[in-house]
Structure formats: C-alpha cells, structure tokens
Amino acid sequence: MNPTGLAARLARAKEAAVFVLPLLAFLLVLYGMLAWTFYTSFADWEGTAPNYTFAGLKWYRFMVGLDRFWVDLGNNLRWLILGVAPTVVLALFIAYLLEIGAIKGIEAYLRTLVLYPAAMSFVVTGTIWSWMYQPDRGVLNTLLRAVGLDALTSGYTTDPGTATYWLILIFVWQYLGLAVLILQASFRSVELQEMVESAMLDGASRLRILFAVLIPNIRGGILVVVSLLLIAALKVFDIVYVVTFGGPGYATDVLALFQFIATYQQHLVALGSGLAMVIFALAFIIIIPYTVYALQRWFE
Amino acid sequence: MKMRGTPLRVLVLGTVAVLSVIYILPVYVMVTTSLKTPLEITQRQYLAPGGNLQFGNFATALRLVAPALLNSSVISVTVTALSVFLGGLGGYFLARFRWPVTKVIFVLLAIALYLPYQAVLIPLVRIMATTKLALTHFGLIFSYLILNVPLASILMATFFFSVPRELEESAQMDGASRLQIFFRIVSVVALPGYASTAILVFIQVWNEFLLALTLVTPYTTTIQVKLNDIKGSYVALYNLQMAAALITVVVPLTFFLFLGKYFIRGILAGALKG
Numbered sequence: 001m002n003p004t005g006l007a008a009r010l011a012r013a014k015e016a017a018v019f020v021l022p023l024l025a026f027l028l029v030l031y032g033m034l035a036w037t038f039y040t041s042f043a044d045w046e047g048t049a050p051n052y053t054f055a056g057l058k059w060y061r062f063m064v065g066l067d068r069f070w071v072d073l074g075n076n077l078r079w080l081i082l083g084v085a086p087t088v089v090l091a092l093f094i095a096y097l098l099e100i101g102a103i104k105g106i107e108a109y110l111r112t113l114v115l116y117p118a119a120m121s122f123v124v125t126g127t128i129w130s131w132m133y134q135p136d137r138g139v140l141n142t143l144l145r146a147v148g149l150d151a152l153t154s155g156y157t158t159d160p161g162t163a164t165y166w167l168i169l170i171f172v173w174q175y176l177g178l179a180v181l182i183l184q185a186s187f188r189s190v191e192l193q194e195m196v197e198s199a200m201l202d203g204a205s206r207l208r209i210l211f212a213v214l215i216p217n218i219r220g221g222i223l224v225v226v227s228l229l230l231i232a233a234l235k236v237f238d239i240v241y242v243v244t245f246g247g248p249g250y251a252t253d254v255l256a257l258f259q260f261i262a263t264y265q266q267h268l269v270a271l272g273s274g275l276a277m278v279i280f281a282l283a284f285i286i287i288i289p290y291t292v293y294a295l296q297r298w299f300e
Numbered sequence: 301m302k303m304r305g306t307p308l309r310v311l312v313l314g315t316v317a318v319l320s321v322i323y324i325l326p327v328y329v330m331v332t333t334s335l336k337t338p339l340e341i342t343q344r345q346y347l348a349p350g351g352n353l354q355f356g357n358f359a360t361a362l363r364l365v366a367p368a369l370l371n372s373s374v375i376s377v378t379v380t381a382l383s384v385f386l387g388g389l390g391g392y393f394l395a396r397f398r399w400p401v402t403k404v405i406f407v408l409l410a411i412a413l414y415l416p417y418q419a420v421l422i423p424l425v426r427i428m429a430t431t432k433l434a435l436t437h438f439g440l441i442f443s444y445l446i447l448n449v450p451l452a453s454i455l456m457a458t459f460f461f462s463v464p465r466e467l468e469e470s471a472q473m474d475g476a477s478r479l480q481i482f483f484r485i486v487s488v489v490a491l492p493g494y495a496s497t498a499i500l501v502f503i504q505v506w507n508e509f510l511l512a513l514t515l516v517t518p519y520t521t522t523i524q525v526k527l528n529d530i531k532g533s534y535v536a537l538y539n540l541q542m543a544a545a546l547i548t549v550v551v552p553l554t555f556f557l558f559l560g561k562y563f564i565r566g567i568l569a570g571a572l573k574g
Contacts, residue, residue, distance in 0.1 A: 015478045016397045020405070023390030026449045027405070030412055033423040033446075040422060050426070094315065101312040110316060112560065113323045119556035119563070120549050121507030123524045127531050127545045128326045131333065131538050137342065139329050173322070181564060182571045206308075224571045231414045238509045242528055256510075259418050264514065273422055280419040284411070291410045299403060 034280070041273035048267055059270040063278075072255045075164050076234065076282075079254065083171045083233035088225055090172075091179030096210055098180075099187050115177035122174070126242030129170045133157050133243075157244050160251035167239055167252055175232060179225045186221025187214065220293060227290035234282055255279050334358070334542035341538050354539065361530075361543035368526035369547070372506060375437055375522065379444040380502040384494055386445075387452020387501075392482055394453060395460035396468075412450040417510050420446075425514055434515050440522070443515065444505050451504070451570070452497050458569040459493025460486060496566035499559055503552045523548050 044055035063069050094114070098107050117125060132139045133156035141153040157163045187193075192214070199213050215222070237256035240246060246253035246261075255275055263272030333341065334357055336350035394402060394409075424443055428434035433442060463486050471481050487494070512522040521529075530544045556563055 012397070016393055018479060019389045019393035019482070020397070022386045023393065023405070023409075023449065023453055026386070026446055027408055027412060029446055030415070030420060030450070031408070033420040033427075034415075036423040037419055037421075094319075097312055097315055101308045103309070103312060106312065106316060110319065112557075113319060115560075115564075116553065116556055117323070118567070119503055119552040121509065121524050121552075123507075123509050123527050124545045124549050125326075127527060127541055128330050130531070131542065132326060132329065134538075139325075139347075143347070173326075178567065181567060185568050185571075227414075228571065231416075235416045235418075237418075241509070241513075242531065256416070256418055259421075260510070260514070263422060269422060276416075276418040276421065279416045283414060283416050283419075287411065287414050290414075291407055294410055295403065295406060298406060299398070 037273050037276050037280075040270060041277050043270050043273075045269040045273075046267065047269075050269075055270065059268070059274050063271060063274050068250055068253060068258060069255075069275075071250055072253050072258050075252065075254050078164055079168055079171070079233040079236055080230055082165065082168045083175075083236075084226060084229040087172050087176055087179050087229055088222065091176055091183050091225065092210075092215070094176075094180050095183040095187060096214065098184060100206065111177070111181065113177075114180055117174040118178050120174070122238030123242050125170055125174055126239050129173075130157075130243050133166060157252070158248060160248045163244060163248065163252045167243060170239055170243070171233065171236065175229060179229065182225050182228075183218065183221055186218040186224075192217050220297075223290060223293055227286060230286045231283055234279065234286065330542045330546055333538050334361075334546050336539045338537060338539060341536075357539050357543040358547070361540055361547055364530060364540075365523060365526050365544055365547055368521045368523045371437065371520055372523040373551075375440050375444065375520075376502050376505045378437070378441050379448060379505045380498050382441075382445055383448040383452040383501045384456075384498050386449050387456045387497060388487060388490075388494065389482075390449065390453030391456025391458075391460055392486065394457035409450045409454055412447075413454060415447075417447065421510070421514060424511070428515055435517055435519065437520055439515050440512060440520060443511050444508065447511075448501050448505065452501055455497040455500065455566060455569050456490070456493060459490045459496070463489045492562065492565070493569075495559070496562040496569065499555050499563050500566040500570065503555065503563075506552055 040052070041059065042054060042056060043051060044053045044058065045051045094110070098110060135141060135153075135155045135158055138156075140156070144150065144153045154162070156166045195213050195217065196209055199209050204212070235256060236254060237260065240252055240254055240257050241260075244252045246257050250258075255278060259272050259275040259279065262268045262275060329347075332347070332349045335353045335355065336357075337352070337354055340350045394406060424446075425434070428439040428443065433439040467485055467489065468481050471485055476484070507524065508522075509524045509528070512525050513528070516522075516525050527544050527548050531541050534540045
C-alpha cells in the first residue's frame with residue numbers, strides 16, 4: 001500500500017487517469033479558446049469572415065483611441081466600487097445583527113428574504129426593476145407621488161447622469177443575500193465564538209467586538225465575498241443589456257456590452273477580442289489573491 | 301453570541317421591517333401587475349391588485365414562452381446531469397490524488413471558475429457555427445458543459461473531502477477497485493453534495509443570458525432570451541412582461557424554496573468557507 005517504486009506510481013497514475021482526463025479535456029478546450037481569443041485580438045479580423053492576418057497592436061490602438069472605451073472603463077470602475085463596497089458593509093451589518101440579536105424564527109425568515117434574488121436571473125430582475133424605475137407610470141415614482149414626495153421622483157435609468165447608479169442598485173439588491181450568507185458562515189467558527197464570549201465578559205461594547213474581534217478574524221470570509229462580488233460586478237452584462245442597452249447614449253455602457261456590440265453588431269471581431277482580453281485581464285487581477293487564499297486552504 | 305437589550309431588539313426589528321419592504325415590493329409588484337388589464341396599468345393604481353384578476357395574461361404569456369421553456373428545460377437538465385457526473389469524477393481526483401500537479405490543475409480550475417464568458421465567446425461561437433452544432437440544442441449544451449464542469453468539479457471536491465477515508469480504505473482491503481469505490485461508496489455517501497452541485501449548476505444554466513443570446517437560433521431560444529424579446533416587443537404591456545417573468549422564475553425559485561438547504565450548502569462550498 002506504500003507507493004514508492006516507479007511501478008506503484010504508474011499504477012496510481014493509471015487509477016487517477018479515468019477521474020482526471022475528462023476534466024483535463026474540458027480545461028484544454030477552455031484554455032485553447034482563451035488563447036484563440038488572445039491571438040484574435042492581435043489579428044486583423046473585421047467583417048463576418050475570419051481573418052487571422054497578424055496586425056500587431058492595431059486594434060488595441062484603435063480601442064484606446066475610442067471615447068466609448070474610456071466611458072466604459074469608468075462605468076466598470078463605478079460598478080466595482082459601488083457594487084461591492086456598500087454590499088459588503090451592509091452584509092456585515094446584517095450578518096452581525098443576526099448573530100447577536102436574532103429573535104427566534106427571524107433568522108430563517110431574513111435569510112430567505114434576502115437570498116431569494118440569488119436564484120433569479122438578471123433578465124428577470126432587470127424586467128421587474130425596469131417597471132419599478134419607469135419614470136412616468138412606474139412603481140417608485142407613483143409611490144413617491146402618492147405620499148406627496150414629488151420632489152424625490154426621478155428619471156432613474158433614463159437620466160444619463162445617474163442611470164448607472166440605479167443599475168448598480170439592482171445588483172446590490174440581488175447580491176446582498178449571498179454576501180450575508182457567506183459572512184455569517186465565517187462568523188461561525190468555534191474559536192471566533194469563544195473570542196467573542198470572552199470579549200463580552202471583559203465588557204467590550206458591541207461595536208468594539210465587531211471591529212476589534214470579528215472583522216479582523218474573518219478576513220478570509222471577507223476576501224471571498226469581496227472577490228465574488230468584484231468578479232460579478234466586472235462581468236455585468238445582462239442588467240445593462242436588459243434595462244438600458246447602454247443608454248441613454250452610452251451613459252451606462254460597460255466593457256462587456258461594448259464587447260458584444262463590437263463583435264456581433266459592428267463585426268469588429270479583433271476589437272471585440274481585445275475588449276474580451278481587457279475584461280479577462282481585470283478578472284485575472286481580481287482573482288489572484290482569492291486563488292492564493294483558496295490554494296492555501298486546500299493544500300494546507 | 302447572543303446579546304440582549306431593548307435598543308438592540310428595536311434595531312433588529314427595524315432592519316427586518318425595512319428589508320422586508322425592499323425585498324417583497326418587487327415580487328409583489330410582479331405578481332399584482334401580471335394579473336392586471338392594460339387599462340389598470342395606465343391608471344397608476346400600482347399597489348392595489350387589479351379589480352378583475354386577469355389569469356388570461358398567464359395563458360397568453362405561456363403560449364409565447366412555451367417553446368423556449370421546453371428548450372431551456374432540455375438544455376439545463378442535460379447540462380446539469382453531465383456536469384454533475386463529470387464534475388464528480390474530476391472532484392474525486394482533486395480530493396484524493398494530492399500530487400504537486402493537482403495544485404496546478406486547481407489553479408487552472410479556479411481561474412476557469414471565474415472566467416468572464418467574453419474571454420471564450422468568439423471562438424465558442426465560431427466552433428458552434430462551423431460545426432453547425434449551434435442549430436441544435438447541442439451547441440448550448442456543449443458550451444455550458446465546458447463552462448460548468450470546472451465549477452462542478454470544485455464543488456464536488458469540497459463535498460468528497462468530508463467523506464471519511466476509512467470507508468474507502470476498508471473497501472480497498474476487500475479488493476475493490478478505485479472506480480467501484482467511487483461509484484458504490486464515495487458517490488453514495490456524497491449524494492447530498494451531488495444535489496447541491498446539481499441545483500447550483502441548473503440555476504446557473506437556466507439563468508444564463510450572454511451565451512444563449514449570442515448562440516440564439518429560432519429552434520434553440522432559451523427562456524431568458526425569450527423574456528428579453530417579450531420585454532422588447534410588448535413595451536407597454538407590463539402585465540404580459542410580468543407574467544412571463546413570473547413563469548421564468550418559477551422553476552429556480554421552486555428549487556430555492558423547497559431545496560434551499562442544498563442551494564445554501566452549494567454556495568458555501570463554492571465560496572470555500574472554512
């Protein structure tokens with residue numbers, strides 16, 4: 001049973017093959033396609049027929065010369081910051097509140113309440129929220145008018161100045177439950193519970209316990225939540241496509257939507273590949289700390 | 301870590317009340333609007349349910365989405381079954397063959413797990429178009445498989461970790477092969493894990509929009525793409541839009557409500573909680 005010799009190692013490799021080969025085949029296809037996109041971004045493919053002539057940085061130069069690219073990058077940055085920071089802070093608050101003050105039955109209720117949107121698609125939430133935001137007959141403005149707060153009514157996603165923020169709000173609404181769930185789970189370690197108990201015996205205030213005991217000890221959980229949200233915010237496509245299609249003008253456009261339009265409506269496939277690589281590069285940066293953390297956890 | 305005090309209680313109840321409004325209102329609006337007449341929608345009585353409940357809206361919406369509903373069911377069920385099977389095999393490798401190369405595979409998987417679909421969209425569409433697979437359900441099935449097998453593998457690996465090794469060792473003593481051990485023991489013990497993974501993959505595939513939109517053909521339109529079409533072509537008919545939206549979420553929401561435990565475990569396994 002002690003695999004030391006070459007023969008024994010070969011036997012184990014043969015055993016492993018049936019389990020790992022299908023997975024490797026899928027990974028090979030996936031990374032092959034990634035390399036293909038990478039190459040296409042340096043090709044001269046413009047139009048419906050493929051053209052793999054090497055064109056160097058031609059389409060990247062074209063990309064950075066476009067106003068739209070910088071508008072998109074700015075919007076993606078708004079998504080990354082405003083889609084993630086408020087969600088994490090709110091989730092921490094709710095998770096902590098549930099931990100210290102849960103009244104019987106409330107925890108299960110609240111969990112279901114904030115988590116159900118996680119099972120819905122962005123197309124569905126986008127459809128619902130389009131109706132909520134609809135400026136002259138929609139739900140929110142009608143409600144505000146009904147209670148006499150006409151001053152607070154707004155054009156929501158039709159107002160170029162604020163449209164992106166209203167879209168981000170949908171995202172926060174949809175992802176809050178997921179963040180609460182993961183943070184609450186990371187509160188649940190035995191050591192952490194003991195630390196909180198002893199801090200309470202020492203007479204530490206609730207806020208002190210949160211900031212001095214809990215938050216520093218759930219860095220792993222926070223890293224996971226922040227990474228998941230950042231990636232989701234970076235990839236955002238559906239909400240924008242369904243609710244505003246990047247409009248008004250391209251006020252709410254994001255890289256993912258531009259990638260789709262450049263490739264499949266303008267048929268600038270090399271440009272689309274370049275945009276895809278920009279999105280991939282950003283995603284890659286985001287998941288490095290997460291991957292390192294996960295690797296340590298798995299192979300400690 | 302329970303604490304007491306009236307202010308805390310007030311804070312909790314206040315938070316619950318606010319969140320209840322924010323999270324129930326959109327669904328309430330979806331349901332009531334889906335049962336109204338077009339006239340009632342223009343009358344701005346949005347919160348009150350309509351006077352005469354229009355269940356006919358659902359019949360109309362269902363007629364519109366029925367083929368898409370069927371397409372989505374075929375695609376999602378097939379992808380889920382295959383992903384869970386292949387992910388089970390891959391996950392077992394990750395959990396039990398802890399070699400240096402396993403770390404490399406793990407990193408490749410972790411990146412694949414969060415890969416923005418855009419990064420592979422252009423080649424994928426090209427392959428599906430030249431092989432004509434895009435004209436059948438296999439186009440989307442194959443595409444979703446490539447993207448979901450890594451997720452299923454990682455999830456299943458986390459579930460296999462909690463299967464005690466002693467079970468396997470004693471079977472090994474009895475001369476069972478790895479495959480026999482995997483199918484007859486480990487997979488049976490990890491059945492709840494399979495359920496979690498299946499629900500997560502199913503919901504992800506059912507809700508996917510970008511690939512479904514890009515690879516769309518009249519024969520393979522999925523429910524999400526159809527809902528988006530309806531939103532675009534029946535602009536003022538919010539009642540019809542909401543009825544279609546409701547039909548679209550019924551399946552994943554049912555899973556969530558009745559098998560929520562597995563859904564939650566799957567999310568936590570995916571988040572690699574400690």
